[in-house]
Every structure is written in C-alpha cells, then in structure tokens.
Amino acid sequence: MVVLKNIVVSVSMSVLASTAFAQEYPAKDVTLIVPWSAGGGTDTIARSLVADAQECFGENINVVNKTGAVGAVGMGAVTTARNDGYTVGLITFNLSTYGPLGQADLSYRDYDLIQLINQSPGALSVAADSEFETLDDLMTYSKENPGVVTMGHSGTGGAWHLSAALLAAEHEASFNYVPFDGSANVRTALLGKHVAVAATGIDEMKQLLEAGEVRILAVNARERADAFPDVPTVAEAGYALEAPIYDWRGLAAPKGLDPEVKTAIVKGFKACFESDAFQSLAKERGLPLTYKDPAEFETFLAELETGLAAVISDLGLGK
Structure with a gap:
C-alpha cells in the first residue's frame, strides 16, 4: 500500500508540474x-x-x-x-x-x-531591359533554342522549380534550370544578369517591379493576383495549365x-x-x-x- 501511495503521489506531482508549466507558458x-x-x-x-x-x-x-x-x-x-x-x-x-x-x-x-x-502563386520575371517582352516571347525562344534560357529558382523540387517545369513540360518548352538557396539569391542573380529568367513567388517580386527593375511576364495561377492586376495569368498569356502549383x-x-x-x-x-x-x-x-x-x-x-x-x-x- 505504501508503494502504491508513493506511485500515486509521484504521478499526481508530475501532472501538477506539467499543468503548472503549461499555464505559465510562454515564460x-x-x-x-x-x-x-x-x-x-x-x-x-x-x-x-x-x-x-x-x-x-x-x-x-x-x-x-x-x-x-x-x-x-x-x-x-x-x-x-x-x-x-x-x-x-x-x-x-x-x-x-x-x-x-x-x-x-x-x-x-x-x-x-x-x-x-x-x-502563393508563382511568377516568371525578367530584368526590365530583357529581350523577352511577353511570356510568348520567352516560350517561343525556349522552344527554338532548347536549354539555352537560364531560369533561376529557389531549389530543386521546390514550388517555383516544379511550377516552371510543369509549364515547360505541358507546352514543350526547354529551360536550363539554375538552383539557388532561396529567392533572395534568385533576385540578385536576375539583376546581375547571371540568369535570364527568375521563377519565384509573385509577391517576392513586388518591390523590384515597383522600382522598375523587373518585368513580370505572367502569374502561374488560375486568376490574376489581387496585388498585381496588370500581370496576366499564364492562360491569358496563351499557356494554360490545368492545375498550377502553388x-x-x-x-x-x-x-x-x-x-x-x-x-x-x-x-x-x-x-x-x-x-x-x-x-x-x-x-x-x-x-x-x-x-x-x-x-x-x-x-x-x-x-x-x-x-x-x-x-x-x-x-x-x-x-
């Protein structure tokens, strides 16, 4: 009986300690x-x-x-x-x-x-002075010159890599994908002309767009992004996807x-x-x-x- 009592007391103290810890969280x-x-x-x-x-x-x-x-x-x-x-x-x-x-x-x-x-929906962006004025310009060139256009993204298998790869696969385009550790580095590479295109979240390009440093060719989504009413969807640009990746x-x-x-x-x-x-x-x-x-x-x-x-x-x- 003494042993049982000690076990009960021990369990009770443990429960009380846990409860007290939870009540004071965060400390x-x-x-x-x-x-x-x-x-x-x-x-x-x-x-x-x-x-x-x-x-x-x-x-x-x-x-x-x-x-x-x-x-x-x-x-x-x-x-x-x-x-x-x-x-x-x-x-x-x-x-x-x-x-x-x-x-x-x-x-x-x-x-x-x-x-x-x-x-977040993805977007394809180029530098403001890029030769690619529209998504159609980019896709047409990439079909005629397979693997020539470099496209920066934030990591192999990430949303923006898969989003762009799915677009290319469904419309028979071909890009040279260049992985970076995060979209901040992708933006830097785009502005430095180390890549021709950036695949990122559309929100990640807002400040550069407003500064006139980039042009967003299209948003990879079913509908236009509320904060980017002038950016067409891939479908509006002539390259529809049944199930865009977000x-x-x-x-x-x-x-x-x-x-x-x-x-x-x-x-x-x-x-x-x-x-x-x-x-x-x-x-x-x-x-x-x-x-x-x-x-x-x-x-x-x-x-x-x-x-x-x-x-x-x-x-x-x-x-």
Whole structure:
C-alpha cells in the first residue's frame, strides 16, 4: 500500500508540474527556425509575423535562419529540438516533395502542426531591359533554342522549380534550370544578369517591379493576383495549365508537445496572424494569406503530398 501511495503521489506531482508549466507558458523567448536565407520571401513573412510577438504571443519570438539542403537543414533541426514549446519552425512547400524526390527523410508527419500561413502563386520575371517582352516571347525562344534560357529558382523540387517545369513540360518548352538557396539569391542573380529568367513567388517580386527593375511576364495561377492586376495569368498569356502549383508556408513544432502548451502556441500564433500589423503588411507586399488550424493543415498537406507525387513522377524528377 505504501508503494502504491508513493506511485500515486509521484504521478499526481508530475501532472501538477506539467499543468503548472503549461499555464505559465510562454515564460521566456521562443525561437522560430526559418530554413531559408535572410531577406527572402519566407524570411520576410516569418519576421513580419512575429514582429509584435510580445503583444500577441506574450514573449519575444526570435528568428534564426538555418539554411541548406533545399530547406532540409532548418526543417530537420525543428524535428530534433526539445518539444518544450520553445522551438517552432517555419515549414515550406519543400516538405511535401522531399519524399517523392528522395531528398530527405522528412514529412509533415514528423511535426506537431500549428497553422498554415499562406499559399502563393508563382511568377516568371525578367530584368526590365530583357529581350523577352511577353511570356510568348520567352516560350517561343525556349522552344527554338532548347536549354539555352537560364531560369533561376529557389531549389530543386521546390514550388517555383516544379511550377516552371510543369509549364515547360505541358507546352514543350526547354529551360536550363539554375538552383539557388532561396529567392533572395534568385533576385540578385536576375539583376546581375547571371540568369535570364527568375521563377519565384509573385509577391517576392513586388518591390523590384515597383522600382522598375523587373518585368513580370505572367502569374502561374488560375486568376490574376489581387496585388498585381496588370500581370496576366499564364492562360491569358496563351499557356494554360490545368492545375498550377502553388507554394505554401506554415508553422510546426517538434512532435510530442504537451497538449496545453500546443493549445497556447496555436492561440498565440493565430493572434499574430490576425494582428492588424501583419494583415496590413501582407496586403502591402502582395502576400496572399490563408489560415488553416492544425487539423485543416494536416488534411491539406496529406492531399497535396499525393498530388505532387504524381506531378513529380510525370516530370521524371522522382527518386
């Protein structure tokens, strides 16, 4: 009986300690791991989201960039961090393609999902003084000169690589794809004339477009982007796609969070997402926001993974 009593007391103390920990969460700053380079679209979204974290989350959230291996270094670091709620990761589209491409042993199943932040359409852009005035100019030249046109993108198997590759495959064009570590580096390469075309998220080109440094040939989506009313869709430009590929970004934590801590994290990040400052900044930068809670996010990722596996196989990019 004494042994049983001690076990009950021990279990009770453990439960009380866990509850107390959850109730005081967050009690210190939180680290947000971003798997892409500083200055890129993903990094900008992350920093904008947590800019007012003290107010909407209760503590500061510090962004740490861990780049490499098409995002797998940073996203992998999240899975091996302590599951105490003080490390969260920004996960991206590449997580949906690591398995089909054989790039990394990572998937959404390795995390406690927090929320979807946005879905972005891709775009093809050229320097303002490029010889390619329209998407038709670009596609026609690439058909007549296979593999000559260099196209920068933010990583093999990423949304913008697959988006452009699908467009080329369906319309019998041919590009020389050049991978970079994040879209910030793609933009730099385009302006430096190291690549002829940039495949990025359309929102990632907004500032350069407004500065007159680039021309966006088309948005790879079914509808024009609200923030870019003058940019035609690929269909309007004469190169329709049945199912354009969209990028996504979301938040996840190491698997095995205390349920009450997870509830607090979900609530805190949703408050950051809904803040006037983040919503206004997203509108200013042309970033299309899409919120999904953990359950909705999981359903979205499961369905996307299945669809992308088929696309990757059809393009001959699979493992």
